[in-house]
Amino acid sequence: MAILEVREITKNFGGLTALKDVCLSVQEGELRGIIGPNGAGKTTLFNVISGDLKPTGGKVYLQGEDITGLPPHKICKKGLGRTFQLTMVFPELTVYESIWVGINSRKEKPWDPFRSFEKDSDVSERAEELCRIVGLYEKRDELASNLSYGDQKALEIAMALSTDPAVLLLDEPTQGVSPKEAEGLIELIVELSKRMTIVLIEHSVDVVLRLCHKVTVLNEGRVIAEGSPEEISRNKEVQRIYLGT
Incomplete structure (x- = not known):
């Protein structure tokens, strides 16, 4: 069974x-690429x-459950989990604090901004682990606003990972970063x-063709290949249509 399934999604x-009868079936463990012109x-x-x-019509299923129209949280x-084209980080928080907040967002008790970031040892260990995974451990005490754009992209991925997602949506993670940061x-x-x-989703066709197991191509709101x-x-x-050849 597909871990993520989109059935005939239309959005007006x-x-x-903007979308017309889009279908997508992603298997567990798959790295799926989505490309298409602006x-x-x-x-x-x-x-x-x-x-x-x-959506105007259609259904979305995550791990077999209908999630159509539910609020993001x-x-x-x-x-x-997901990231965005333009980074959405907390500029006033450090790298570590940003990830810490994400981990606590899955708990039943809402995050208290006056609570110490170090109070829960399990959360602290997980936050440090995610700092290491995305290559920001040495910058864990830096404010997010002081990071390079590439590092902010990495932090946003860490924040998405902090919720322990089964499926991760990455929206143009290498857009606007330096070639070195893109490779990282x-x-x-x-x-x-x-x-x-x-x-x-990636603007670089070469990256998608190099990395992904399977590729879906959209054009004018429809799956064309x-x-x-x-x-x-x-x-x-x-x-x-897409490559102009």
């Missing part, structure tokens, strides 16, 4: 159809899956894909 904004509907699809937008607690983020994604299911990287690279419709 007034008279504009305005194809990629981020809209993520927003529908994560609950940031309600409830979908997060059911096992979905790619290496991180490869390592994470060994232990969880990842769905990746799906298959292995080799199949997608040879697909005439993809070459014509």
